[in-house]
Amino acid sequence: MTLRSLAASLAIALFLGLASDAPAQTQSKGDDAPSAGKADENKSNSKADDKAKADEKGKTDESKVKLEKATFGGGCFWCLEAVYERIPGVKTVVSGYAGGTVPRPTYEMVSSGLTGHAEVVQLAYDPEVVSYEKLLKVFWACHNPTTLNQQGPDFGTQYRSIILYHNEDQKKAALKSYKELTAAGAFADPIVTELEPLKAFYPAERYHQDYFRKNSRAAYCQAEIVPKLRKLKLIK
Numbered sequence: 001m002t003l004r005s006l007a008a009s010l011a012i013a014l015f016l017g018l019a020s021d022a023p024a025q026t027q028s029k030g031d032d033a034p035s036a037g038k039a040d041e042n043k044s045n046s047k048a049d050d051k052a053k054a055d056e057k058g059k060t061d062e063s064k065v066k067l068e069k070a071t072f073g074g075g076c077f078w079c080l081e082a083v084y085e086r087i088p089g090v091k092t093v094v095s096g097y098a099g100g101t102v103p104r105p106t107y108e109m110v111s112s113g114l115t116g117h118a119e120v121v122q123l124a125y126d127p128e129v130v131s132y133e134k135l136l137k138v139f140w141a142c143h144n145p146t147t148l149n150q151q152g153p154d155f156g157t158q159y160r161s162i163i164l165y166h167n168e169d170q171k172k173a174a175l176k177s178y179k180e181l182t183a184a185g186a187f188a189d190p191i192v193t194e195l196e197p198l199k200a201f202y203p204a205e206r207y208h209q210d211y212f213r214k215n216s217r218a219a220y221c222q223a224e225i226v227p228k229l230r231k232l233k234l235i236k
Contacts, residue, residue: 065126067091070135070170071098071198073120073162074143075151080121082212082225083142086234089130094122095211096203098164099196107205113156120164122201132170136177139163142228146189152224161191164198171195 074080077095084093097110100117110117125135143151145161165171174195182191203209212225229235 065128067124068127068132069122069124069166070132071120071122071164071166071201072135072139073098073118073160073164074139074145075119075159075161076154076220076224077119077121077204077208078211078221079151079225079228080139080142081210082221083138083228083232083234084121084123084135085210085213086229087125087130087135087138089128090123090125090135092124094203095208096120096122096201097158098122098198098201099162099194103200104202107208110158111156113158117158117202118160118162119158119204120162120201122203132173133177136163136174138232140177140181140186141232145191145193146187148192161193163193163195164201165195166198171197 072080081093081095084090096119097105097115097117098120100110100115102109102115102117105115105117109115110119123135143161147161149155149157149160151159151161163170163174165174178191178193178195181187212221215221216226226235
């Protein structure tokens, strides 16, 4: 990512109000330093117990909440997944494929560019905590919607910018968001994002799920994902 594109992306994030909204968070647990001494170990165990209780309570609370789904594509799904996993109110993020014509595609099939699928993420979110409109703001800010079939070093139709709406309300919200950004001149070039109804979503292979969380120090993650997270102030 060049300094010019990074500066432009930051300006877009500020325009959308994301730089001030997003909470700063640390990277994955795998980067935490090991505890030292028995006292630290006991403290860690206590924290683990507290977290287990909190997780259990969260599961109980979640069962009472009617979650909604949203599906977005904006380049490599590892990038979008890492971003949306850090947005409060987003309960799950699944990397996968959508927008194509071949049922149950594999990564190799999609990478050929012959199936018509895009790499996407599907979110389950609590609308009482985060709105679809806020998820759209994150979408516009975390990738470049003006580059056709390309995001950074990734080229091909599978990396196209696309919003796959689940209902008419999402369609209207996406169109409104697009028109507002266009009218405001938020981007120097025209937005090329596709807007289509979601017909089918196919989860990607297991090794693609939670990729950044498991491989945060990999070269691609450091070069492409970390700058996105820092731009949105999702990590320090």
